[in-house]
Amino acid sequence: MTSLKHTRYRQFFPSLNGTNQPFAYLDSAASTQVPEVVLKDIEQYYRQGHANVHRASHSFARHATNAFELARKTLAEFIGAKAQNIIWTSGTTQAANLLADGLAHLVDEGDEIWVSELEHHSNLVPWQQLALKRKANLKVIPVLDNGDIDLAYFRQQLSDKCKIVAVAHVSNSIGAMQPIPELSRLAHQFGAKIVVDGAQAVAHLDVDVNRLACDYYLFSGHKLYGPTGIGALYGSEEALELLEPSMFGGEMISKVSFEASTWNSLPYRLEAGTPNIAGAIGLASAIKFLAQFPLKERLSHERQLLAYALQQLKQHPKVELVGEPMMRVGLIAFNLQGVHPQDAATLFDQYNVALRCGHHCAMPLSSRLSPEGSIRLSLGLYNNQQDIDQAIEAIDKIMELFGE
Structure with missing residues (x-):
């Protein structure tokens, strides 16, 4: 040992x-340091030929696309998911905002969105703003004196008015780990979707989204020994299909006319514009770095x-x-x-x-x-x-x- x-x-x-x-x-909860191999892999990508992905047929583009999609597969396997269930984002904050926009159609006036008292602003403010926009009620799971959430209160108060539950897997402020499988069970019991902020968990826990039974799981690369500006949103197939795009252009489009546009299939439907290709490669490199140690x-x-x-x-x-x-x-x-x-x-x-x-x-x-x-x-x-x-x-x- x-x-x-x-x-x-x-x-x-x-x-x-x-x-x-x-x-x-x-101060690794803010950002982890980056291993040498990650720096080298990012540099190698640019040195070998930088190109956009999924577009051109030349060798630089093929190399970039292959590396980009292999990175998606590497990240998916890291959390027990399939590659098609991974959406690249700039980080946890963008993922939470993407969800708040994409799930807005599920929330009507008088519905409830639940968050916990220990949430990072990135997993609080997007839901607060959605509640205001849709005239829904933002409900809070209180925290006990020791810093754990009051699960008994949540069980008692939860009803079929609840549409979304958004909670941190691990608190970025006090390190409290939440009982995600139980929270998922309770949310699903009332037909709600559960969003889990995994930013502080992925570097310290054996994360398997299947065991957690959550609908969405989001995290950032810069807290996982990778570069800044890259992160991921996991969603089950059913959960991702519910999301309406909130950004348009680039690879997310299938067909365009002046009258209408149609969207690409998942995961590309939710990845508008040129992605952070080097960031994805760097994050996959960080995951492979970790995998060499038991x-x-x-x-x-x-x-x-x-x-x-x-x-x-x-x-x-x-x-x-x-x-x-x-x-x-x-x-x-x-x-x-x-x-x-x-x-x-x-x-x-x-x-x-x-x-x-x-x-x-x-x-x-x-x-x-x-x-x-x-x-x-x-x-x-x-x-x-x-x-x-x-x-x-x-x-x-x-x-x-x-x-x-």
């Missing part, structure tokens, strides 16, 4: 190697490291945890007694520790658990015990500066 002190994964990430001073990058080993390393970090923070007399969910994945939110999170994060940087501070794009949850915001420590495959120890040492130095 991989040692917490010396992880063999770190050597593959050029941004974390070659510096004289150790740099503890503990899944059990990767997940065990991260869980042990998370447990170690949680233990060290709990034992520190000046640390106050924000939320203590029953099942935590990937990250820990906390505050330092008497120190504003923004001040703390600035000082952490002075000690070569990268942490996130603020409301973490989840202001309703922050208002509920920590109105001033919080400091977020989040892990990646490359982290080790030294990174955690460096963060704890930085806490000691910060508290000394504040006379604590």
Whole structure:
């Protein structure tokens, strides 16, 4: 088993190697670092001949199209799906907006759209705006004091007025993992569609959309050791057929006249314009990079490291945890007694520790658990015990500066 002190994964990430001073990058929930092989594969695509996909017949175009569709297949297999059920997007945010637009026809006045209190703004605001547009009711699954959603409340309140349930698989703010199979069962019991934001889950869990039984699953490449500007929307065949296109042009069109247009088949019907070809290739490269290491080993390393970090923070007399969910994945939110999170994060940087501070794009949850915001420590495959120890040492130095 991989040692917490010396992880063999770190050597593959050029941004974390070659510096004289150790740099503890503990902000992977915002964006993960990128392994060397991903950078090389993106560069190779451009060097071998850049071309648009699905259009021309020349060799550059054939190479680009083959690489692009192979990337789709690689990503689909990663989450237990079929390639035709994967829609390329620019990331989780675009996917959520695509769904809110494409499912609008299912929502009428007086219907209900359910979200949880711990949602990232990207999986809250699109549904809020849809509810306003369609004069529907945006309903909220509240969060318990420990940060878990109140599943009992949801069971009690759910009715056939519900059309859409949108929830995070893992909270980006406190790391709480939600019982997606049970939420899917409840939504389907009333004929609703369930949308799962998997942005914080895909890098830390064994995600299988079949076991989750969700209708839609969305995530971003830049939180999965891939490049920015690329992500994916999974949908079951039936669920994708429900989506009406909200962007038009390019490959999504089958036939056009001045009187009318017809759309291409899935998945292309929902992919208007020139896609992020290099991004798709880079994301597939990141997935293949992960696949070379046994899944059990990767997940065990991260869980042990998370447990170690949680233990060290709990034992520190000046640390106050924000939320203590029953099942935590990937990250820990906390505050330092008497120190504003923004001040703390600035000082952490002075000690070569990268942490996130603020409301973490989840202001309703922050208002509920920590109105001033919080400091977020989040892990990646490359982290080790030294990174955690460096963060704890930085806490000691910060508290000394504040006379604590």
